[in-house]
Amino acid sequence: MKHNNLVLILLTFFSLALYAQSDKKKKVNHDFELELEAEYRYFFNDAQFPGQESHFPALAIKPGYSIDWNKGKEQINFSGFLRLDRDEERTHWDIRELYYQKAKGSWELNVGLKKVYWGVIESNHLVDIINQTDAVETFDGEEKLGQPMVQFNWITNNLGTFDFFYLPYHRKRTFSGVDGRLRFGTVIDKDDLNYESGAEEWRQDFAVRWKHYFGIFDVALSHFYGNGREPLFLFDNQGNINAFYPVINQTGLEIQVTHDAFLWKLESIYRDAKAQHFLALAAGLEYTFSNIDGNGLDIGVLGEYLYDERDELALSGLQNDVFFGSRIAFNDTQDTSILIGGILDLDASSKILSLEASRRIGSSWKAEVEARVFNTIDEEELILSNFKEDSFFRLSISKFF
Numbered sequence: 001m002k003h004n005n006l007v008l009i010l011l012t013f014f015s016l017a018l019y020a021q022s023d024k025k026k027k028v029n030h031d032f033e034l035e036l037e038a039e040y041r042y043f044f045n046d047a048q049f050p051g052q053e054s055h056f057p058a059l060a061i062k063p064g065y066s067i068d069w070n071k072g073k074e075q076i077n078f079s080g081f082l083r084l085d086r087d088e089e090r091t092h093w094d095i096r097e098l099y100y101q102k103a104k105g106s107w108e109l110n111v112g113l114k115k116v117y118w119g120v121i122e123s124n125h126l127v128d129i130i131n132q133t134d135a136v137e138t139f140d141g142e143e144k145l146g147q148p149m150v151q152f153n154w155i156t157n158n159l160g161t162f163d164f165f166y167l168p169y170h171r172k173r174t175f176s177g178v179d180g181r182l183r184f185g186t187v188i189d190k191d192d193l194n195y196e197s198g199a200e201e202w203r204q205d206f207a208v209r210w211k212h213y214f215g216i217f218d219v220a221l222s223h224f225y226g227n228g229r230e231p232l233f234l235f236d237n238q239g240n241i242n243a244f245y246p247v248i249n250q251t252g253l254e255i256q257v258t259h260d261a262f263l264w265k266l267e268s269i270y271r272d273a274k275a276q277h278f279l280a281l282a283a284g285l286e287y288t289f290s291n292i293d294g295n296g297l298d299i300g301v302l303g304e305y306l307y308d309e310r311d312e313l314a315l316s317g318l319q320n321d322v323f324f325g326s327r328i329a330f331n332d333t334q335d336t337s338i339l340i341g342g343i344l345d346l347d348a349s350s351k352i353l354s355l356e357a358s359r360r361i362g363s364s365w366k367a368e369v370e371a372r373v374f375n376t377i378d379e380e381e382l383i384l385s386n387f388k389e390d391s392f393f394r395l396s397i398s399k400f401f
Helices: 001-022
Strands: 029-043 055-069 073-084 091-105 105-116 147-155 159-165 203-212 216-228 232-235 243-246 245-257 262-272 277-293 297-308 320-329 337-345 349-359 367-376 392-400
Touching: 277 320
Parallel strands: none
Antiparallel strands: 029 055, 029 392, 055 073, 073 091, 091 105, 105 147, 147 159, 159 203, 203 216, 216 245, 232 243, 245 262, 262 277, 277 297, 297 320, 320 337, 337 349, 349 367, 367 392
C-alpha cells in the first residue's frame, strides 16, 4: 500500500482513539497483546532453481490492540505483523486489521482494514475471496493480508444474515524471491504484474453474502465483482510466464450439514472473466470420535474431493484430487492438537503429505510444528512441478505478552 494511504489510515485510527478517550461519559476498555515468534524452516532437498537456499531462520512480531466504549457497541481493533526472513521477499510487514466497528440492534458496520473468512472445506478455500493471500507466509493459503473495506452486516429474524462489502483498493500477492523456496523458475516481482482494469488497484470492488440455517443445514451464497485475488498465469511455449489480475465475477456456494458426529461439507464457485471461465468444487465429510476412553481425546477423520475445470492451470494445483486426514484434539490444559493429511492426484502420481501440530508451554509460550512433503510430483503439473524439491519442516516458538 502506498505511503500516503498508510498515513491516512493511521491518522484515522488515532483520531478515532482520541474521540473515544475524549468522551468522559463513556467507559473505555483497552486491551493490548503482543506475540514474539522465532521460526526455523528447513528444506530437505537440493534446490531446483539457482539461488535458492535450504535454511531459513526468521523472526516475527505480532502486536494487537483493541479499545471499546459505549457498552462495547463501538470499538477499534488493530492487528499488526512484521516478519524478518532470509528471503528478502518474505521479509515484510502488514496491517492485518485496523478497523472501526459499530453495532446497533440488528446491524453492524465495519470500516478500515479487516480480515474476513468464508468457507467450510479444510484442504482448499475456494469461496474465500475478500482478502488477498499472504503467499510468502504459508503454503496452504490460510494467512491473509488486511483488506480495506466498508462492511455492513444486517441480521434478520427469519431471512438470515446479509453482508455487503465495498472494497476500494486491491492488494497484490507477493511471491518468494531469488533465495526463497516454493517459487517458480522465473522469479515473479509483484510490481511486474499488471491489471486488466485501467483503474488498476483502485478499481472499486463489491461483494455480497447471504447465510442462513435450516435445521441441520447451514447455507451461504455469495457474489464478488472486481479485481481477482488470484493472478491469471499464462505460459508460452518457452516456459515464460505472463501474469495479470483479471476482472472477475465469482459466485460461491457453501453448505454444511451437521448430523450427530458427522459434518458434510460442500464449497463451489463459478468464476467468469474475459480470459477464463471455470467451475470448481470441493466436497467432503468429517466424522469425530469424541471423548475416547473418557479422557477428553477427540479424533476426527476427514475426506474431501477437489475438482477444478482449469486442470493444470489451477493455481492451487488441485484439479482432480482427494484429500484425506485426521484432526486430533487432546483437550488438555496445553491445548495440544495435531492435523495430519495427504492429497492424492487422481490423474497423475503427485502426492502432498502434511503435518501441523501445536502445543502451549506454560501460560505464555506456544510451540508449532509443520511439515510438507511433495512426493513424485508429475512434470505435467505446471504449478506444483515448480515445488517438487521443496519438501520442508518448520518449527516455531512463540512468546505471548
